[in-house]
Structures are given as structure tokens and as C-alpha cells.
Amino acid sequence: MTSKRLTAQRGTEPIARGRVRILLHPGEPPPLGTCVWRQRIASRLDAKEDVLDQLTSELLDRGWVAGTDRSWLQLCLDEALTNAILHGNEGDPGLVVDIGLFHDPPRRTWTVTVLDQGCGFAVSDVPDPNDAAAPLREHGRGVLLMRQWCELSYYLGGALAVLAKRCARNRQGVKP
Amino acid sequence: MSQELLFIRPYKDIHIATILPERLTDPLAINRIGEHLIQLNEVNPGLRLVIDLTRVTALSSGFLGKLVALHKVITRDKGRLVVAGVQPTVKPVFQLTQLDKLLMLRKDPDAAIRTLEFKHR
Numbered sequence: 001m002t003s004k005r006l007t008a009q010r011g012t013e014p015i016a017r018g019r020v021r022i023l024l025h026p027g028e029p030p031p032l033g034t035c036v037w038r039q040r041i042a043s044r045l046d047a048k049e050d051v052l053d054q055l056t057s058e059l060l061d062r063g064w065v066a067g068t069d070r071s072w073l074q075l076c077l078d079e080a081l082t083n084a085i086l087h088g089n090e091g092d093p094g095l096v097v098d099i100g101l102f103h104d105p106p107r108r109t110w111t112v113t114v115l116d117q118g119c120g121f122a123v124s125d126v127p128d129p130n131d132a133a134a135p136l137r138e139h140g141r142g143v144l145l146m147r148q149w150c151e152l153s154y155y156l157g158g159a160l161a162v163l164a165k166r167c168a169r170n171r172q173g174v175k176p
Numbered sequence: 177m178s179q180e181l182l183f184i185r186p187y188k189d190i191h192i193a194t195i196l197p198e199r200l201t202d203p204l205a206i207n208r209i210g211e212h213l214i215q216l217n218e219v220n221p222g223l224r225l226v227i228d229l230t231r232v233t234a235l236s237s238g239f240l241g242k243l244v245a246l247h248k249v250i251t252r253d254k255g256r257l258v259v260a261g262v263q264p265t266v267k268p269v270f271q272l273t274q275l276d277k278l279l280m281l282r283k284d285p286d287a288a289i290r291t292l293e294f295k296h297r
Contacts, residue, residue: 045202045203045204049202071233071234071265071266074199074201074234075201075234075236075269078201078236079236079237082201082203082236082238086203129273134273134274135244135273135274135275135277135278136244136248136278137241137244138241138242138244138245139237139241140237141237141240141241141273142236142237144237144272144273145237145269145272145273148272
């Protein structure tokens with residue numbers, strides 16, 4: 001697939017690399033719907049497993065993610081949380097990570113937000129997973145994997161990861 | 177090596193490393209596994225290694241990075257690495273990242289051993 005670089009726009013830094021497109025915005029995200037779940041955890045790797053399980057259960061129990069997609073859901077959430085702890089907060093256990101789950105009934109979407117306390121990143125820092133040398137790289141596959149399953153955008157210069165996807169079923173999002 | 181992360185057994189001059197956790201997403205565990213296998217390569221020049229992922233149902237990009245690092249040091253030292261038992265839940269991750277082309281993947285450890293024995297002739 002031919003790589004195509006989009007022209008940078010004021011207020012955003014979009015980039016397209018084949019199928020991988022990273023949207024990095026300096027400002028706040030648009031309204032994401034109603035917040036139905038929120039957690040703040042210490043920025044430690046041992047703190048992420050609990051919140052990962054809780055968030056996975058929320059999305060599966062509400063029927064917003066099909067059980068067959070459980071592995072992809074956990075993979076994407078794990079990548080986003082790990083990035084926030086290790087890269088965003090640079091492994092500082094004194095910092096925190098805020099995680100939120102939103103529901104937008106009119107658009108029938110759910111959104112997970114992962115906010116770290118770091119300064120964000122530049123799109124150019126993320127390795128291109130589609131170039132010839134990509135398979136030999138030891139880093140930079142997380143964004144590719146997340147993008148494969150859900151819509152991924154970054155706000156606040158990269159400190160806020162926003163993962164969104166259309167609800168699988170049970171539009172009301174009522175937990176059984 | 178902590179027994180809950182990795183079990184290594186020899187078969188002739190081949191090492192078979194079975195990854196024990198079902199979810200291979202903890203970066204600290206991934207680092208420990210990676211360091212141990214790289215050390216195994218250092219003390220066994222020309223290492224022929226099977227990494228058995230039969231038990232693994234989920235893994236992170238961090239583990240893929242460790243596999244690539246291991247692949248590089250083993251091939252640099254004229255050894256061979258085969259990955260076995262990649263589960264259907266994990267296979268798309270290998271395909272998407274093109275690691276199914278970089279690494280030798282085999283259905284199970286026995287098939288991986290046969291590959292290494294054949295290539296050694």
C-alpha cells in the first residue's frame with residue numbers, strides 16, 4: 001500500500017501511513033456522551049490489571065462489546081494503559097492515570113478515555129508500522145494494533161488517548 | 177527463572193521454552209522472560225530455540241517487541257528461533273504486524289522441533 005502523508009492542519013496534526021492514521025489534537029476532545037464509569041489509578045503497572053478487568057466487564061456486561069471481541073478489547077485497553085503509565089507518565093509511580101467510559105446513545109458509540117499527566121508526544125515519534133523495516137523494530141506496534149480494532153485519537157497533545165467504537169448491541173447500555 | 181513465567185526443557189540440542197501465563201501483557205513479566213531467553217542465547221551460541229505459545233491467549237505489543245529482539249540476537253549468533261502453538265486469538269496480531277513473515281511459526285512444539293532438526297541437516 002502506498003504511504004500518503006496528509007497536510008498538517010491548524011489545530012491538528014493528522015498523519016496517514018497506509019492504513020494507520022494517527023490523529024493528534026492539541027486541544028480538548030469533543031463531547032463524548034455520558035460518563036458511565038470513571039477510575040483514577042496510581043501510575044503503576046501492577047495497578048492496571050484490576051482496572052482492565054473492571055472496564056472489560058463494564059463493556060461486555062452492557063453488551064457494547066461482543067464476547068467474541070474480548071481479546072481485542074483487552075489488547076487495546078492494555079496498550080492504552082501501558083502507554084499512559086510507561087510513556088506518558090514515564091514510569092513515575094507518584095503520578096496518576098484517569099480512565100473514563102462514555103456512552104453516546106444517539107451515535108450508538110462507546111468511548112474509553114485514558115489521560116496521563118505527561119506532555120504528550122509528536123506524531124513523528126511514532127514509528128511507521130508499514131515501512132519495510134517495521135517488522136524488525138522492537139517498538140511501535142501498539143498504535144497499529146489499537147487502530148485495527150477501534151477508532152483511536154489523541155487530544156491534549158497526546159496526553160489523552162480516546163478509543164471509540166460503535167456499540168455491538170443493547171443500545172440502552174443497561175447492565176443485565 | 178520464576179516457574180510461573182517460563183518452563184524450559186531440552187530436547188537433544190534444542191531448547192523448548194513454554195510461556196506459562198495465559199495473558200502475556202505485564203511489561204515486567206515480559207522483560208524477565210526476554211532477559212532470561214537472551215541470557216540463554218549468550219551461554220548457548222548457535223541456540224536452537226522453540227518458543228511455545230500454546231497456553232497464551234492474549235499478548236501485548238511489548239511481547240512482540242521482545243520476540244523481535246530475541247530473533248535478532250539468535251540469528252546474529254547463527255542460531256534459529258521457531259515460534260510454536262500460536263492460538264487463534266493471537267494469530268491476527270502476528271499477521272497484522274507482519275511477524276508471521278519475519279518469524280518461523282509452527283502449529284505446535286513437535287512441528288517446530290521437526291523444522292529445527294530438518295534445517296540442521
